[in-house]
Each structure stands twice: as C-alpha cells, then as structure tokens.
Amino acid sequence: MADYDYLAQWKEEIDRSPNAIYLTLADALALSIRKGVLQEGDKLPPQRTIAEHLGTNLTTITRAFTEARRRGLIDATVGRGTFVRIGAGESHWRHTGPAVVDLTMNLPPIPQDPPLQRIIQNDLAAILKQQDLNSLMSYRVTGGTVAERQLGSKWIEPVIGTRRTDEILVSPGAQSALAAIVSTHTQPGDIIVTDRIAYPGIRTIAAQFGLILVGVESDAEGMLPEQLDRACSEHHPRLLYCIPTIHNPTTATMSLQRRKDILAVAQHHHLTIAEDDPYSLLMDNPLPALAALDHGRVSYIATLAKTLSPGLRTAYVALPNPDMARRVTAAIRALALTNAGLLSALAARWMQSGQAQAILHGIQKELRLRQSVARRILGEGHCSNPDGPHVWLKLPDWWGSADFVAYARRRGLALVPSTVFTISGEPPQRARIALGSAPDVASLEESLHGVLSVLQHKRSPGFTDIV
Incomplete structure (x- = not known):
C-alpha cells in the first residue's frame, strides 16, 4: 500500500510494548503477515521511511529487519528492496x-482397543433412543447442567481434589474457556506473563483482546521462579498463563517444589493464574495441579480434546469461587454460548458408564x-x-x-x-x-x-x- 497504513499499527505496538523496539517491530511485522495486511511478495518501505514513520533510528530498523530475516519473514535483494518472503505466512x-x-x-x-468407532455408533444410537431429540438439538445451559458439572468435577478430581459443583463449569472447548478467563481478568493493554516458548492459543487470545505478552525463561522443569519474579517486578502483569504438566511444546513438567515456588511468586505479587492442563490425566500418577495447591488463586482448565477426543468439544473448568464461576459463565456465553447437546450427552454417558x-x-x-x-x-x-x-x-x-x-x-x-x-x-x-x-x-x-x-x-x- 502506497501510504503504508500498517505503520500506524506498528507504532501503537511499539508504544505499548515493554519489549525492545526491534523485537516488537519484528513481532508486529509477523502479525501483519498473519492477518493478511501484508501479503507474501509485498515490498516493504525503505528502512529510512519506516524509521521516520515510527519515530526511531535507522539502526533499530536495521536490527528489526535482521531479526525478521532470521525468522524467515522477509528477503532483501540489493537494488530491489525488501519483500515479504514467499512462505512467510503460517x-x-x-x-x-x-x-x-x-x-x-x-x-x-x-x-x-477399545474400538472407538463402534462405541460411538452404539452410544449415539442409545442416546437418541433414550433421550428427547428436541432437548438434544436445542440450546443448552451455559456452563453445563448440575449433573454434567458433577461428572466433570469427578473427572478432574485426581488432579485438583474435591470441588464444589458451583465452582465447576463445562465449556465448549479449552480455547473458549481460556478466552473467557482471560477476558474476565484483564482489560486492553494489560500484561500477561507466560513461558517464552508458549502454546500459540494464548497469542491468539492476547491479539484479540489487545493484551501484551511477556515471555519468561524456563528450564527442564518449566518456568523459572526467579525469572517470573523479575518479570512481575518490571511489568506488573495481571495474569500468569502456564501449562505445568507436559508443556506444549517443550514437554517440561514442573516438579512439586517448582509448583510451590511459582505459587509463592504469584502470591507475593498478587498474581492470578490461568492453569491450562490438557495432559495430566494421560499420566498414571500426575502431580497435583496448581489449582489443588492454591485454590483461591488459580483458574483451571482440563480439556477432553487431548485425553479422549477433540470431537467432543468439551472442557472442564474449576474456578476459585462461585462468584468467579458466574463471571466466567457470562464470558463463555458471550464468546461461545453453550456446548452442543448431542456431544455433551455422549461425554456424560461415557463418564457415567466408565467408558471414558x-x-x-x-x-x-x-x-x-x-x-x-x-x-x-x-x-x-x-x-x-x-x-x-x-x-x-x-x-x-x-x-x-x-x-x-x-x-x-x-x-x-x-x-x-x-x-x-x-x-x-x-x-x-x-x-x-x-x-x-x-x-x-x-x-x-x-x-x-x-x-x-x-x-x-x-x-x-x-x-x-x-x-
């Protein structure tokens, strides 16, 4: 585009980001490509033009272009200029x-073993025979019925312990639950801390709600408490997002002591936690979730997508108290309304029968x-x-x-x-x-x-x- 409208968005990203300008600029370029604002093969403005629009120096722009080239986002040819690389989009x-x-x-x-296709065929036939079709195909209660929430509570009990039913929600998938929790705790411009290498879903949510992500270094046991403490002192985040067990993608699992150390930092900085736990139940003896160690600070999400099937579109959410459960229910209603009746009935049947x-x-x-x-x-x-x-x-x-x-x-x-x-x-x-x-x-x-x-x-x- 001749007038380079996207540079105004890059300027906004730089103004609100706590990160180095060259890294923020590389991130903004990547976001413009993902959103389709910049297409593969598009020519970028000269570096001096970008520096003038952004109110920064040429050295910073050169450094940002070097970072973008290293990420595979752009190519530069002497005499022709800089172009969005073919294949730069996701x-x-x-x-x-x-x-x-x-x-x-x-x-x-x-x-x-067991034969999943035959199980689904038989159970769906039984559900359609035993339950009212109008109810199955109609809108459901947001957050799940009392019976569905009780079953969900029992399913995640090995990881988080016993919970009151009014602290448990049933959500149409983990991503909508995470978006609901994030939107309940933050406002545009707020900061979320997470692992420096993190599940991409949190990036999608942050971009949608105008939030800033700050990455924290990790080791083989996951997020480093001292690095989290430093990030909290410098950036004053509103929320911590983490996957303590079999982290996606690094596979790191926090030891019990590491979990306690992370919670101690969160307590010191009055930090709320969104705990994403898709994988604990794949283990025979999982460690207690953060939500089991600090009931009042952690909002917990466990999806069936990784332990049974993503086709069920079901996640169980444990909130710190009934009031927070009501607030997150309202957010889920705004974002995704409710679960699908037929899938909810299938999940409930599996829970009740032991088939799950x-x-x-x-x-x-x-x-x-x-x-x-x-x-x-x-x-x-x-x-x-x-x-x-x-x-x-x-x-x-x-x-x-x-x-x-x-x-x-x-x-x-x-x-x-x-x-x-x-x-x-x-x-x-x-x-x-x-x-x-x-x-x-x-x-x-x-x-x-x-x-x-x-x-x-x-x-x-x-x-x-x-x-």
Whole structure:
C-alpha cells in the first residue's frame, strides 16, 4: 500500500510494548503477515521511511529487519528492496502441498482397543433412543447442567481434589474457556506473563483482546521462579498463563517444589493464574495441579480434546469461587454460548458408564508405544515425555526452524516450527512433532524415518530459497 497504513499499527505496538523496539517491530511485522495486511511478495518501505514513520533510528530498523530475516519473514535483494518472503505466512508450513502424514495437530491417537468407532455408533444410537431429540438439538445451559458439572468435577478430581459443583463449569472447548478467563481478568493493554516458548492459543487470545505478552525463561522443569519474579517486578502483569504438566511444546513438567515456588511468586505479587492442563490425566500418577495447591488463586482448565477426543468439544473448568464461576459463565456465553447437546450427552454417558476411563487407558497405551517408537528412530537429545503426545525435536546447527519445516514439507512431512511458539527473543532450533495424528504406528514409523532423513540432510549455504 502506497501510504503504508500498517505503520500506524506498528507504532501503537511499539508504544505499548515493554519489549525492545526491534523485537516488537519484528513481532508486529509477523502479525501483519498473519492477518493478511501484508501479503507474501509485498515490498516493504525503505528502512529510512519506516524509521521516520515510527519515530526511531535507522539502526533499530536495521536490527528489526535482521531479526525478521532470521525468522524467515522477509528477503532483501540489493537494488530491489525488501519483500515479504514467499512462505512467510503460517500457511506455508500447513498448506503448501500434500503430506504423507500431518504431524502438526496435537491429537490423541484413536485407540484400536477399545474400538472407538463402534462405541460411538452404539452410544449415539442409545442416546437418541433414550433421550428427547428436541432437548438434544436445542440450546443448552451455559456452563453445563448440575449433573454434567458433577461428572466433570469427578473427572478432574485426581488432579485438583474435591470441588464444589458451583465452582465447576463445562465449556465448549479449552480455547473458549481460556478466552473467557482471560477476558474476565484483564482489560486492553494489560500484561500477561507466560513461558517464552508458549502454546500459540494464548497469542491468539492476547491479539484479540489487545493484551501484551511477556515471555519468561524456563528450564527442564518449566518456568523459572526467579525469572517470573523479575518479570512481575518490571511489568506488573495481571495474569500468569502456564501449562505445568507436559508443556506444549517443550514437554517440561514442573516438579512439586517448582509448583510451590511459582505459587509463592504469584502470591507475593498478587498474581492470578490461568492453569491450562490438557495432559495430566494421560499420566498414571500426575502431580497435583496448581489449582489443588492454591485454590483461591488459580483458574483451571482440563480439556477432553487431548485425553479422549477433540470431537467432543468439551472442557472442564474449576474456578476459585462461585462468584468467579458466574463471571466466567457470562464470558463463555458471550464468546461461545453453550456446548452442543448431542456431544455433551455422549461425554456424560461415557463418564457415567466408565467408558471414558477405558478410552483414556487405550490412548495412554497407544501414546506410550508411539513415544517409544519416536525414541528408537530419532534417538536421544530431543525433549519428550513418555506419556505425552508430542516431541520437541532438536535440530542440527545448520537448520533454522522455519527452513527445516519448509524443507520437510517438500519431502511430504508436515511439522510445526518453533517460530509459531516463540513469544519473545530467539526461536530455538526446534520443531514440534505431534505423534497422535498419524493414523497408526506403521504410518508414524514411516514419517519419523522421513524426519530423521531431513535431520541428517546438511543443507548447502545456498539453501535460502526454500519456502
């Protein structure tokens, strides 16, 4: 666009962000590409023009362009200028050709034992025979009926302990629940702290509600308490978002002591916590959730999407008190209205009959098998959890994350680059492999051998045109 309208939005991002200007500018450029404001192949203004519009110096713009080029967002040619790179949008790793197996979606595998398809067919037939069709196909009570909330409370009890029914909600998926919790606790311009490498869903929510994300460094046990304390002192966030168990994507799981240390920091800074817990129930003996250790500070979300099936569109939410439950219910009503009746009936039937536990056990067994296959083929040095659904793949020095994933796509393999998960700073040389989306173990083995081949391929210095 001749008048560069998007530069005004970049200026707003710089003015409200606590991060370094060059990083904020690179993030703003990435956001403009994702939103379609900038298209692949578009020419960017000269760096001096951008500096004038943003009220900053040329050195900062040059540094931002270097960062954007490192992320695979732009290409520059002497005499021609700087262009949005072909393949810079997120679609370049998701939709640029057929994949042997799509390893981007973190799904639970469909177990062969018990036979899920036959179970669904039989149970849906029984539900339609026993229950009123008008009720099943009508709008439901936002937050779930008392009976549904009681079943949800029982399902998450091994992780958070016993809860009052009026503190439990049933939500149409974890993302709508997280959006409802975030919107209840924040206003535009507020800051959320989270892991520096974080689940992309929190980025989507932050962008939608005009919130600022501040990334905190982690180690093998997850978020570092001293780094969280420093971020809280510097930025005074309104909310902490975290995945303490089998973190997505790093697979880190906080020890009990680390959980207590994180809660101590949150207590000191009067910080509210949104705890996302999709994976704890995949473990035989999960650690207590943050919500079990600090009832009054933590809003807790456990989705069935990772433990049973995303097709159920069901998550269970535990709030600190009945008043907060009412406020989050109102937010869910505004965002997603209610659950689907037929799916809610199916989930409830599985909970009541014990079928949910049988399916969960089948998924646990299948994931453990797939993790062992991944370790055998890919070797050591990658981050994984034997109960988890994904691997955080470590890349050789010669591979950047975006280029690795783009090259793998050309070989018929769909993976997710670390750039998608990076809140701030340098994206690690990593890619995420979702093990559950392969239809069977044989397909997974074939795909992982393909990943290994790409890992071992030492690209030439001229490999800069791969998209």
